Amino acid sequence: MGRAPCCEKVGLKRGRWTAEEDDILANYIAQHGEGSWRSLPKNAGLLRCGKSCRLRWINYLRDGVRRGNISKEEDDLIVKLHATLGNRWSLIASHLPGRTDNEIKNYWNSHLSRQIHTFRRIYTTVRDTTITVDIHKLSAAGKRRGGRTPGQSPKSSTKKKQPVPEPVTNAKGTSSTASSPPQSDEARSAVVDPDQNQPNNSISVSNTSDGPCSEDGTWPMVMDPVVDQTDALEANCTVDQHQMGLWEVSNPMDQIGILEDESEVQALLSSSVTAESGIDPGGLSQVDDLLDMDWEGFASNLWDQPAQNGLLQPAEPQVATGSESDELESFVSWLLSDAC
DNA sequence: AAGTAGATCAACCGCCTGGCG
DNA sequence: ACGCCAGGCGGTTGATCTACT
Incomplete structure (x- = not known):
């Protein structure tokens, strides 16, 4: 019953x-x-x-309910709070006067969850080339087919709502379901085809540095990734994909850079392709793959994949121990301050 | 012009929690 | 201590809309 x-x-x-x-x-x-x-x-x-x-x-x-566009300040605040609190919408809403949990939740799901995730503080890999792609610019390159544009409201709707950007949280810990942005099966498959166990998108790499690797020495070891919300996805795209079907993500500190447009990506890829990788040094087809890659799905996939074989280990939540509510509140206060 | 894909968001659903007897 | 109930919360759905083909 x-x-x-x-x-x-x-x-x-x-x-x-x-x-x-x-x-x-x-x-x-x-x-x-x-x-x-x-x-x-x-x-x-x-x-x-x-x-x-x-x-x-x-x-x-209810009195005091604010309608209309979410301001940049509110947007930033939502991003910060979500990074800390996860999908605790009512808690997030309590810090945005006049906004409701439902509105923030919708805003997150429709606007912020599509924004780019940045992976950083990841140890170097055995063979890597860091490729930092400005996803905003790539995704804006003509993939959108339809739909209401952000900020638009249905004519029939008597209420107006607004859009905001999105953060990504480390799901492990505070909120079991909070962290992974919505991701379609289609997006997931863009990263890995489990049936074929082959990457759908390949990018060549050159061996640029030494670093930790898996015990058998086959796969680069990726440690302590921290998801952060920024305007770009910083990802080290290697040609190889390890057995678990994950792209290596790395971010050697000495190689970070932002590629502002496709030509830079192509230039980098072309220069880093190696004959050893078995990929055409011209690399154009690989570049196309890179540009077509579902970066959001890629980013999300990291959190969806269990930390099997230790290759990916989501960082511990920044707020955790002790009196959780007290620490949470103090951390939120800190977030709301000018300290960050 | 019509069809389609995708975005938006109001509303619903079901689970969880706290208060009370 | 236990069960019931109301309210709260987060996830999901579906209607509606627009951009694109």
């Missing part, structure tokens, strides 16, 4: 709220106050579930 439903759904209206329903709900709450959500619909004469009434009130009708 399942849990009893929160309310009797038979005969209840669902879907979008009408202006009349909004008026009824707002008037009732103005007279009787919030609370008693289960009995509210009946008392107010609404054919709605109590939860639906509560949601409508909290997210749209």
Whole structure:
């Protein structure tokens, strides 16, 4: 037997709220106050579930609810808070006056989760070439096919909402499901084809430095990756893909750089291709693969893959031990300060 | 002009938690 | 200590819209 439903759904209206329903709900709450959500619909004469009434009130009708575009400051704050708190939307919303958890959640899922993730502080690999790609510019190169552009609102919608950028959190720890941005199967397969165990996108590399490697010496060891939100994805793309089907991600500190456009990427790739890799030194097809690669899926995939064989080990959350709530609050305070 | 793909976001669903008897 | 209940929360869905082919 399942849990009893929160309310009797038979005969209840669902879907979008009408202006009349909004008026009824707002008037009732103005007279009787919030609370008693289960009995509210009946008392107010609404054919709605109590939860639906509560949601409508909290997210749209309540005083102080801000509508409209999310500012850059709010955007930044959401990014910071999400990096710390994960998908604890209500907690994040509590730091943004007038914003609701639902709005922030939607904003994150539709805007920020698509933004670029940066992987940094990763030890060097045995054979690597660091390629830092400005994903924003690459992804803007004509892949979008349709859809409402950010900031646009449906004409029929009476409420306006806004867009924001997105952060990435280290999922391990504080929030079990919070960290990985939404990722489609399609995006996932763009990184690895499990059936063929072959990378769908290959990039050649040259051996530029020594560094830790796996015990058998076959695969470069990648340690202590930290996901951070920036404007670029800094990824060391090696030709090889280890057995787990993951791209190596590395970031030798002495090789970091930002490639501003495709020509720079091509130039770098062309110069770093080695005959040993078995890839055409011209590298153009590989460059195309790089440019077509689903970087977001690539980034997300890192968190989706368990840290098997120790190749990828997500860093511990920055807020963890002791009195969690106290530390969390103090860390959030720090985030909200000018310290960062 | 029509069809399609993808973006947006309001609303729903089900689980979790805390209060109370 | 236990069970029930209401409210809260995060994940997901689906309608609607626009850009693109």
